[in-house]
Amino acid sequence: xxxxxxxxxxxxxxxxxxxxxxxxxxxxxxxxxxxxxxxxxxxxxxxxxxxxxxxxxxxxxxxxxxxxxxxxxxxxxxxxxxxxxxxxxxxxxxxxxxxxxxxxxxxxxxxxxxxxxxxxxxxxxxxxxxxxxxxxxxxxxxxxxx
Amino acid sequence: xxxxxxxxxxxxxxxxxxxxxxxxxxxxxxxxxxxxxxxxxxxxxxxxxxxxxxxxxxxxxxxxxxxxxxxxxxxxxxxxxxxxxxxxxxxxxxxxxxxxxxxxxxxxxxxxxxxxxxxxxxxxxxxxxxxxxxxxxxxxxxxxxx
Amino acid sequence: xxxxxxxxxxxxxxxxxxxxxxxxxxxxxxxxxxxxxxxxxxxxxxxxxxxxxxxxxxxxxxxxxxxxxxxxxxxxxxxxxxxxxxxxxxxxxxxxxxxxxxxxxxxxxxxxxxxxxxxxxxxxxxxxxxxxxxxxxxxxxxxxxx
Amino acid sequence: xxxxxxxxxxxxxxxxxxxxxxxxxxxxxxxxxxxxxxxxxxxxxxxxxxxxxxxxxxxxxxxxxxxxxxxxxxxxxxxxxxxxxxxxxxxxxxxxxxxxxxxxxxxxxxxxxxxxxxxxxxxxxxxxxxxxxxxxxxxxxxxxxx
Numbered sequence: 001x002x003x004x005x006x007x008x009x010x011x012x013x014x015x016x017x018x019x020x021x022x023x024x025x026x027x028x029x030x031x032x033x034x035x036x037x038x039x040x041x042x043x044x045x046x047x048x049x050x051x052x053x054x055x056x057x058x059x060x061x062x063x064x065x066x067x068x069x070x071x072x073x074x075x076x077x078x079x080x081x082x083x084x085x086x087x088x089x090x091x092x093x094x095x096x097x098x099x100x101x102x103x104x105x106x107x108x109x110x111x112x113x114x115x116x117x118x119x120x121x122x123x124x125x126x127x128x129x130x131x132x133x134x135x136x137x138x139x140x141x142x143x144x145x146x
Numbered sequence: 147x148x149x150x151x152x153x154x155x156x157x158x159x160x161x162x163x164x165x166x167x168x169x170x171x172x173x174x175x176x177x178x179x180x181x182x183x184x185x186x187x188x189x190x191x192x193x194x195x196x197x198x199x200x201x202x203x204x205x206x207x208x209x210x211x212x213x214x215x216x217x218x219x220x221x222x223x224x225x226x227x228x229x230x231x232x233x234x235x236x237x238x239x240x241x242x243x244x245x246x247x248x249x250x251x252x253x254x255x256x257x258x259x260x261x262x263x264x265x266x267x268x269x270x271x272x273x274x275x276x277x278x279x280x281x282x283x284x285x286x287x288x289x290x291x292x
Numbered sequence: 293x294x295x296x297x298x299x300x301x302x303x304x305x306x307x308x309x310x311x312x313x314x315x316x317x318x319x320x321x322x323x324x325x326x327x328x329x330x331x332x333x334x335x336x337x338x339x340x341x342x343x344x345x346x347x348x349x350x351x352x353x354x355x356x357x358x359x360x361x362x363x364x365x366x367x368x369x370x371x372x373x374x375x376x377x378x379x380x381x382x383x384x385x386x387x388x389x390x391x392x393x394x395x396x397x398x399x400x401x402x403x404x405x406x407x408x409x410x411x412x413x414x415x416x417x418x419x420x421x422x423x424x425x426x427x428x429x430x431x432x433x434x435x436x437x438x
Numbered sequence: 439x440x441x442x443x444x445x446x447x448x449x450x451x452x453x454x455x456x457x458x459x460x461x462x463x464x465x466x467x468x469x470x471x472x473x474x475x476x477x478x479x480x481x482x483x484x485x486x487x488x489x490x491x492x493x494x495x496x497x498x499x500x501x502x503x504x505x506x507x508x509x510x511x512x513x514x515x516x517x518x519x520x521x522x523x524x525x526x527x528x529x530x531x532x533x534x535x536x537x538x539x540x541x542x543x544x545x546x547x548x549x550x551x552x553x554x555x556x557x558x559x560x561x562x563x564x565x566x567x568x569x570x571x572x573x574x575x576x577x578x579x580x581x582x583x584x
Binding site: 163164166167168170173175222 | 456458465514
Binding site: 178213214215218 | 322
C-alpha cells in the first residue's frame with residue numbers, strides 16, 4: 001500500500017454533492033478526477049506548465065495505465081488530502097503515484113498508480129521524456145524518484 | 147443580468163482540468179455543478195443540513211427549472227467566485243440565484259436561476275416549504291428575499 | 293411547453309447507472325448532456341460536420357443561454373427519446389429546442405432551449421451564421437424554423 | 439492482454455461529445471463509466487436485478503480495485519464494443535473483466551479488471567457472495583469463471 005510518508009506534495013479538496021452516486025458515496029470514477037487534480041496541482045507546484053487551451057500541440061502526454069485501490073468510501077462534505085508524486089521514469093514514460101486520505105482522521109480512502117507516455121501527436125509513437133521535465137521533477141523530488 | 151452586489155454569500159473554486167471540453171473551455175453543463183456547489187455551501191453557511199447519504203427521506207427537494215446565461219468562457223486554472231442566494235419563495239417552491247465571476251478581474255462568467263420544489267417522495271406531489279427552512283433563509287437574507 | 297409534435301428528428305438513449313445521483317434520479321446537469329447528444333445527432337443527421345478533434349478552428353460555436361424545465365425524474369434504465377430541432381435563427385445566433393420523453397409511456401421528462409452564438413475564436417466576437425449551416429437546417433426543417 | 443475471445447457478452451455504445459477532453463480524446467476516467475455500463479448490461483442480460491433507486495439496502499457491492507490499460511484513444515463518434523464478464527470469484531469478492539474495441543476495425547481501445555466486494559452496509563464488513571448471484575453467473579458463463 002502506498003504510504004502518505006512517501007510524498008512531499010499534497011493538495012486538498014472537499015467532496016462535492018454531484019460526485020456522490022446512488023449509493024451515497026463518491027462514484028468510483030470520480031477518484032480518477034481527484035488524482036488528476038492532484039497531479040496537475042503537483043505539476044504547477046514544481047513549475048511544469050500544462051496548456052489545456054490547445055488540443056494541437058508539439059507533444060502530447062497520454063495515460064497508458066491506471067491502477068486504483070479503494071480503501072474506504074468518501075462521502076459528501078468529506079475533506080480529503082490528495083498526495084501526488086512522480087515515482088518512476090522510463091525512457092518514454094513516467095509514473096505518478098497518488099494517495100487520498102481524510103483530513104483529520106487520516107482514514108485511507110484510495111491510492112493510484114498512473115503510467116503516462118510521451119507521444120508524438122501526429123504519429124502517436126512514443127518519444128523520449130523531455131529532459132526539461134525530468135529536471136523539474138528531479139529538482140523537487142531529489143533522489144526519491146527512480 | 148444578475149449582479150454580484152445582490153448577494154451576501156459567495157464561495158470560491160478553481161477550474162479543474164477534467165471540466166474543460168474539446169473546445170478548451172469549461173463545458174456548459176459543468177456550470178450547473180458549480181452553481182450546485184455554491185448552493186450547498188450557502189445552505190451549510192446558513193445552517194441547513196443536507197443529507198446525501200440516504201436516498202429515502204421524508205421530503206425531497208427537486209429542481210423544476212434551470213436558467214443559465216453564459217457571458218465569458220472559463221478556462222483551466224481560472225479562479226472563480228460563485229455567488230448564491232435564495233431570492234424568492236413560493237408556497238411549495240423556492241428559487242436560487244447564482245452568479246459566477248473571475249476573481250481579480252471581476253469578469254462575468256455565468257449566471258443561474260434555479261427553481262426548486264419541495265415534494266413528498268412517495269407521491270411526488272408538491273408540499274409546502276417547511277417553516278424551518280424559510281426561517282433560516284430569512285434570518286440570513288433579511289428582507290432581501292421575496 | 294415544448295411539444296414532441298414540433299420535431300422532425302429524435303434519437304434514443306437509456307439512462308446509465310453513473311448518471312443517477314444520490315437521490316436515485318438522473319442528476320439535473322446530466323440532461324444538458326442528453327440534449328447536447330440530441331443536438332449532435334441532429335446535426336449529423338442533417339449533414340453538418342462537427343470536428344471535436346481540434347480546439348483551434350476558424351470558427352467556434354458557443355452556448356450563450358440554456359433553459360431547462362424538469363417535468364418528471366428519469367431513473368436508471370429508463371429508455372428516453374430526445375427530440376431536437378433548430379427552432380430560430382438570429383444574425384449571429386441560432387436556437388435549438390429539445391424535448392425528452394420516456395419511450396412507451398410518453399411521460400414528459402424535460403425540455404430545453406439552447407441559444408448558440410457563432411464567434412471568431414481569436415477575437416471572441418460574434419460573426420454571422422454561415423449560409424451553409426442555414427441552408428442545411430432549412431433543407432431539413434423547411435419553413436418550420438423562424 | 440485481455441482478449442475479446444474470452445467473452446460471451448458485449449454491448450455497444452458510441453462516444454458522445456461531452457466525453458471528449460481538451461486533448462480531443464475520450465477522458466481517461468470516462469472508460470470507467472463505459473466499463474460500468476458494460477457490467478450493468480451484462481448483469482441485466484444474465485438476470486441480476488440492480489436497484490439504483492434506494493441507497494439503503496440489505497447488501498451493498500463496493501469496488502475494491504480497478505485496473506485500466508489504455509491501448510488507443512477513442513474519439514467523438516467512434517462506435518465501440520464493450521465486452522464484460524465475471525472472471526473470478528473469491529469468498530466475499532468477484533472480479534469483472536472488460537475489454538473495449540472499435541467496431542469494424544477491431545482496434546483495441548482499453549481493458550479493465552474490476553474487483554467487487556460484497557459488504558454489509560451497516561458494518562461495512564465483507565460478507566459472502568450470495569449463492570443466487572454465483573448461480574446466475576455460473577449458468578451463463580459455465581466453467582469459464584474461476
